[in-house]
Amino acid sequence: MKKDKRPPIFMTGRDGSTWMPTSYRTHTLGEIARGGSELIDTEVTISGYAEAIRGRGAICFLMLRDGTGHLQAFLKKDNLDEESFTNIQSANRESTIQVTGKVAQKRPPKVKEGEPTPAAEYEVVASSATILSAAEAPMPMGVTDKVNVELPTRLDNRHIDLRRSHVNAIFQLRGKILQYGREHLVTEGFGEMNSPKIIASASEGGTNLFPMKYFETEAYLSQSPQLYKQLAILGGLERVFEIGPAFRAEEHDTYRHLNEFISFDIEMAFANDEDVMCVQERMIHHIWKSVAENDQNLIDIINDWREQQEPPLNPITVDVPSLPFPRVEYSDAIEIIQAAGENITWGDDIEAHHADMIAAEYPGFYFLPRWPMSMKPFYIYHNSDEKGPGGGQLSRGFDLNYGRDEMCSGGQREHRTEILIENLKNMGLNPDDFSFYVDGFRFGAPPHAGWGLGVARLLMVLTGAGNVRETVLFPRDRRRCTP
RNA sequence: GCCCCGAUAGUGUAGUGGCCUAUCAUGAAGCCCUGUCGAGGCUUCGACCCGGAUUCAAAUUCCGGUCGGGGCGCCA
Numbered sequence: 001m002k003k004d005k006r007p008p009i010f011m012t013g014r015d016g017s018t019w020m021p022t023s024y025r026t027h028t029l030g031e032i033a034r035g036g037s038e039l040i041d042t043e044v045t046i047s048g049y050a051e052a053i054r055g056r057g058a059i060c061f062l063m064l065r066d067g068t069g070h071l072q073a074f075l076k077k078d079n080l081d082e083e084s085f086t087n088i089q090s091a092n093r094e095s096t097i098q099v100t101g102k103v104a105q106k107r108p109p110k111v112k113e114g115e116p117t118p119a120a121e122y123e124v125v126a127s128s129a130t131i132l133s134a135a136e137a138p139m140p141m142g143v144t145d146k147v148n149v150e151l152p153t154r155l156d157n158r159h160i161d162l163r164r165s166h167v168n169a170i171f172q173l174r175g176k177i178l179q180y181g182r183e184h185l186v187t188e189g190f191g192e193m194n195s196p197k198i199i200a201s202a203s204e205g206g207t208n209l210f211p212m213k214y215f216e217t218e219a220y221l222s223q224s225p226q227l228y229k230q231l232a233i234l235g236g237l238e239r240v241f242e243i244g245p246a247f248r249a250e251e252h253d254t255y256r257h258l259n260e261f262i263s264f265d266i267e268m269a270f271a272n273d274e275d276v277m278c279v280q281e282r283m284i285h286h287i288w289k290s291v292a293e294n295d296q297n298l299i300d301i302i303n304d305w306r307e308q309q310e311p312p313l314n315p316i317t318v319d320v321p322s323l324p325f326p327r328v329e330y331s332d333a334i335e336i337i338q339a340a341g342e343n344i345t346w347g348d349d350i351e352a353h354h355a356d357m358i359a360a361e362y363p364g365f366y367f368l369p370r371w372p373m374s375m376k377p378f379y380i381y382h383n384s385d386e387k388g389p390g391g392g393q394l395s396r397g398f399d400l401n402y403g404r405d406e407m408c409s410g411g412q413r414e415h416r417t418e419i420l421i422e423n424l425k426n427m428g429l430n431p432d433d434f435s436f437y438v439d440g441f442r443f444g445a446p447p448h449a450g451w452g453l454g455v456a457r458l459l460m461v462l463t464g465a466g467n468v469r470e471t472v473l474f475p476r477d478r479r480r481c482t483p
Numbered sequence: 484g485c486c487c488c489g490a491u492a493g494u495g496u497a498g499u500g501g502c503c504u505a506u507c508a509u510g511a512a513g514c515c516c517u518g519u520c521g522a523g524g525c526u527u528c529g530a531c532c533c534g535g536a537u538u539c540a541a542a543u544u545c546c547g548g549u550c551g552g553g554g555c556g557c558c559a
Contacts (some may be wrong), residue, residue, distance in 0.1 A: 056517095057515095057516080072519090108519050123518095137493085137510080138511055139510080142493090146508080152552075246559090252555090308521090353554095410559085
């Protein structure tokens with residue numbers, strides 16, 4: 001490609017980041033669209049997807065889209081060779097096209113008398129143009145068409161669905177959530193780790209695992225990094241986090257469950273449940289605050305789309321939650337649900353429709369600490385003097401909810417070996433099966449706590465998505481294993 | 484595992500036994516116009532999931548199948 005004559009100025013990416021010019025473009029579309037006045041008469045090379053190709057005469061308007069925005073290229077038959085002109089003019093939408101030409105201000109549209117003239121817009125007047133890759137027609141689904149496309153069709157064609165601005169924005173925001181989350185944990189001294197996803201046995205019990213063949217023996221896909229995070233803590237890493245997949249072989253089919261999901265986990269030594277709840281609320285606060293400060297453009301893109309729906313959806317807003325988040329202890333939650341007229345007793349699970357009742361009093365994020373020990377896994381800690389109203393043993397396990405939906409569960413972990421073994425027995429598990437884990441506690445173990453947060457569910461809250469499949473690029477559910 | 488629901492052009496839909504040679508939008512093909520502005524105008528193309536049954540007549544009713552959707556249960 002043509003070498004840019006500019007000194008090394010960097011392209012501007014979509015979020016103010018610097019993108020180095022590449023062999024296929026000297027500028028991004030967003031850069032020219034936003035900073036066109038500085039670039040007038042500059043020769044540029046741009047590349048993108050053809051979003052609309054209009055004009056069948058001696059002129060052609062080519063609307064291009066790349067990862068940073070949209071820009072029109074103006075092609076005039078006289079200005080470039082006839083073959084390229086004809087090819088572009090008859091190209092299908094979504095073909096990828098490269099254009100070289102000079103930046104110019106667009107001719108202002110005709111406005112009715114009395115109406116204000118719109119802000120100046122820019123375009124590239126093509127001197128040459130090439131189809132990099134021709135798109136076939138028709139598309140399996142439209143990118144800019146106004147027809148609604150159903151989720152299964154979108155997921156079957158996710159690579160095309162992702163070209164739609166609001167879908168693209170959701171996944172850019174996902175990256176931001178992880179970035180800001182990491183950023184925050186690092187400032188609190190956490191280090192990133194990875195645990196194995198191939199495991200020899202059910203690490204916790206309680207959920208169905210996907211069996212797999214590991215050479216000659218049977219193995220499973222990991223349901224959670226839980227036990228390995230703890231082993232890292234026992235080994236003295238003090239503060240760790242992991243962002244990685246978890247697999248559950250449950251045949252559920254709801255808007256919030258998937259069989260493969262990304263869990264954002266932490267584990268922290270010399271800490272209890274309250275300590276790690278504080279880490280979590282500070283982290284979520286940091287994520288929301290950072291999105292509000294830096295990424296309103298992505299929220300705006302989603303809102304543009306929501307406004308165009310029929311009927312229009314309410315705009316989403318990034319409301320930075322105030323600290324601390326409410327703590328609604330399990331026993332109090334049961335009372336709230338009972339007061340709402342529901343037949344529930346201490347020891348019952350709090351289901352989604354129950355959570356609605358709590359959410360009515362505590363909109364937004366709230367913690368549900370101090371669940372009954374009987375409802376929590378064997379590795380959750382308890383103080384024997386902490387009892388519920390009927391005398392039931394309380395645990396130091398907690399959930400984080402947003403509205404009706406569980407975002408996270410966590411707790412202080414049992415670090416006392418004898419009690420750990422007792423818990424396993426009480427829950428009908430054989431301690432011998434967990435020796436690799438239990439033995440870790442025999443040689444000194446710090447009290448510790450941690451949690452696991454569903455990234456896609458958090459992204460649902462941030463983007464207003466009504467289905468977790470919206471916030472996972474290639475979701476794996478009961479029926480879907482492709483693409 | 485349980486309970487509902489659905490399947491019509493590439494996409495999204497209308498359709499409740501004959502008016503269906505199947506609606507509309509979007510799309511695609513072509514033409515006209517045009518420095519266009521989610522451009523506009525005209526023409527054309529393109530579909531009833533599969534098998535069986537009822538009926539003079541089935542996209543429409545019934546049975547079976549396949550595929551899919553929603554909810555619940557289950558689920559650190």
